Amino acid sequence: MKALVTGATSGIGMSIAKKLSDRGWALILTGRNEDVLKNLQKQLGGDVEIIAADLAKREEVFKVYGFCKGKDVDMLVNNAGFGLFGKFDETDLDDELNMINVNITALHILTKLFLRDFKKKNRGRILNVASAAGFMSGPLMSSYYASKNYVVKLTPAIYEELRREKSGVAVTMLCPGPVDTNFNNRAGVVFSMKPISPDYAAECAVQKALSGKLFAIPGLTVKLGILGSKFVPDKLLAAVTYNIQHGKLKAKESQK
Ligand SMILES: NC(=O)c1ccc[n+]([C@@H]2O[C@H](COP(=O)([O-])OP(=O)(O)OC[C@H]3O[C@@H](n4cnc5c(N)ncnc54)[C@H](OP(=O)(O)O)[C@@H]3O)[C@@H](O)[C@H]2O)c1
Numbered sequence: 478m479k480a481l482v483t484g485a486t487s488g489i490g491m492s493i494a495k496k497l498s499d500r501g502w503a504l505i506l507t508g509r510n511e512d513v514l515k516n517l518q519k520q521l522g523g524d525v526e527i528i529a530a531d532l533a534k535r536e537e538v539f540k541v542y543g544f545c546k547g548k549d550v551d552m553l554v555n556n557a558g559f560g561l562f563g564k565f566d567e568t569d570l571d572d573e574l575n576m577i578n579v580n581i582t583a584l585h586i587l588t589k590l591f592l593r594d595f596k597k598k599n600r601g602r603i604l605n606v607a608s609a610a611g612f613m614s615g616p617l618m619s620s621y622y623a624s625k626n627y628v629v630k631l632t633p634a635i636y637e638e639l640r641r642e643k644s645g646v647a648v649t650m651l652c653p654g655p656v657d658t659n660f661n662n663r664a665g666v667v668f669s670m671k672p673i674s675p676d677y678a679a680e681c682a683v684q685k686a687l688s689g690k691l692f693a694i695p696g697l698t699v700k701l702g703i704l705g706s707k708f709v710p711d712k713l714l715a716a717v718t719y720n721i722q723h724g725k726l727k728a729k730e731s732q733k
Pocket residue numbers: 483484485486487488489490507508509510530531532533556557558559560579606607608609652653654655656657658659660661663675
């Protein structure tokens with residue numbers, strides 16, 4: 478069995494790669510940092526191929542797909558992604574469009590292309606890394622939350638299409654709350670609540686994806702939070718999220 482893992486150079490993606498490798502999977506790993514990819518390839522041993530690519534660039538998304546073509550990939554892990562912090566009118570437009578390219582466009586393209594291949598052989602798994610953020614609006618991280626809302630709306634729709642066809646292919650979405658990775662450094666904030674480990678998130682994701690479940694939500698608090706969010710009006714939820722995000726800023730300032 479072989480998996481393509483995007484964003485394998487760090488955090489959740491690296492942990493997912495390790496979990497799959499431990500289960501005997503062959504891997505194709507991608508990320509922008511080629512040195513880290515090479516180290517990981519050495520560390521994991523076995524059948525591991527690497528391809529460096531910037532998924533903010535559409536042609537590089539197709540380059541990754543082309544690299545995988547004919548290699549009988551059984552699982553796509555759409556994990557690459559990042560967040561940006563700040564008021565909507567203040568965040569840099571180019572950074573934001575790059576984020577949308579990685580979090581939405583690359584995931585969309587790879588999901589479509591691999592789904593077509595998987596359906597031809599009636600076998601395969603797609604694991605989309607969404608977020609608990611995908612179930613709400615996120616003032617001060619508005620575009621990031623919106624990008625994860627896209628994944629949270631797209632994935633169940635595909636899941637249902639496949640279920641109706643009694644397909645051997647399944648899609649899963651990982652929806653974690655805070656995870657202790659490089660994510661916050663890149664977004665320029667610190668967590669205001671205790672994060673789970675990337676290993677814990679990855680184990681949940683891999684187990685649920687292999688068993689063809691739609692949801693992979695690690696941890697009871699986040700499960701309850703997502704469930705609870707269904708009963709709260711969007712406007713109130715946005716006010717609560719503002720306070721959480723603002724808390725991150727305050728936590729960062731108090732670290733200085
Ligand atoms: N950490 C959290 O609290 C949390 C919570 C919920 C969901 N998530 C989601 O989990 C996923 C993984 O994030 P993480 O927490 O593991 O963060 P991370 O440690 O920063 O890892 C992000 C990964 O995405 C890759 N990536 C970023 N920009 C890229 C680009 N332009 N092209 C190709 N690859 C790119 C990075 O690789 P390179 O730098 O080598 O390109 C890296 O491997 C993301 O989709 C994130 O939204 C994270």
